[in-house]
Amino acid sequence: MATLHHSSFCPHSRFVRLVMAEMGMEPQLVEERPWERRDDFLMLNPAGTTPVLVEEGGLAVPGGGVIAEYLDETRGLGLSGIRLLPEAPAARVEVRRLLDWFLQKFDQEVTGYLVTEKIHKRFMTSQHGGGPPDMNAIRAARSNVRYHLKYIGYLISRRNWLAGSHLTYADLAAAAHLSCVDYLGDVPWDEDEMARHWYARVKSRPSFRGLLADRVAGMAPADHYADLDF
Template identity: 55%
Template sequence: MDQLFHLPISPACRKVRLALGEKGHEVELVEERDWEGRREFLALNPAGEVPVLLEESGRTICGATPIVEFLEDSVPDRPLLPGDAYARAEARRLAEWFDKKFAEEVSLPLIHEKVTKRFMSAVEGGGSPDMAVVRATLYNVRYHLDYISYLMEDRRWLAGEAMSLADITAAAHLSCLDYIGDVPWSQFPQAKEWYVRLKSRPSFRALLADHVPGMPPPRVYANLDF
């Protein structure tokens, strides 16, 4: 079976897991703490980062965007991108919004402070979270939930009428925050309704079963009624 080297609370890895789930492609998950710089892992991906898809054939595909686009190229049914070039550009624009803007302003600093630093040694940069950074991310997330709510006013999914790469990218980021327990869903009912629809999809099940040792998710994390 193909293997996915990943981290559970990583938006890039969760995006790939959602894409694999949507495409019906089963993989064995292998957790890789990429900051440790394990030599065998660097041989798979010289960039030294998860996610990496290792095929049974021994071939590797490295990086979230290359893996998702590879799945889209090689399993064209159950598409994650619409057929029209403009609609594809809109899905990719919103995917980039979350992978760059949301990542910088919210998910990456928050995950670093509240998750990664727990598992790092003092030499690697571990320690207790910097609460000023955490507070800034929790302030910023509201702006993005507002943007999702705005888009939901006249669209069924983020990029239009069909579920797309934009939705799985946004959900990958937000589901990490949801695990940490930091999304003010109740104040953004339209964003919440969109997220409930995503959370109900079979591709989401594996994510909802995640359990980081020593860091259990809040009770509502796996609930569809939250």
């Protein structure tokens, strides 16, 4: 059985959990607090970031995007018509473009701020950067999420899924990041109905159940977080 070192509200970890669930994989989950920089974890990934997938043979695969590519190379052909990274070169380019958008741009402008300031800092010592949240960072993230939501609505108004006619890594990456923000109640769903309907479709998939069961100790999710018809 493969092992996934993850952090429950790390959006990159959530992305890989969704991917593996869509592929029918049930890894052993090991919760990490990356800021603690455990020696054994740093041996797997010197960058000290989650997620890291460790195969039964000991191969350690670090990072959401790298793991997604690795799983497509090792398991993708077995998915046949539901391959999450399409076979056609142009379609693969579009999925990778959107992966970069959500795993990098959305993370840097929205998720990274909100998850760090509102969740992780609660559990960090002052030595590791813990303390009260930076409200300027939170306000910036809440402002930025609006144009990302509009972009999702723009894409889904022209396509069945974000990158084309089928569910791909792009949808799972976007939904993974939004799920963290949604837990905190910081997604203004009433501003884009198309984006909300798309997220409801992804959120209703069986692969999403594990994410919806996650909870932050001492912090309840937004009322609609686990509601499939929100």
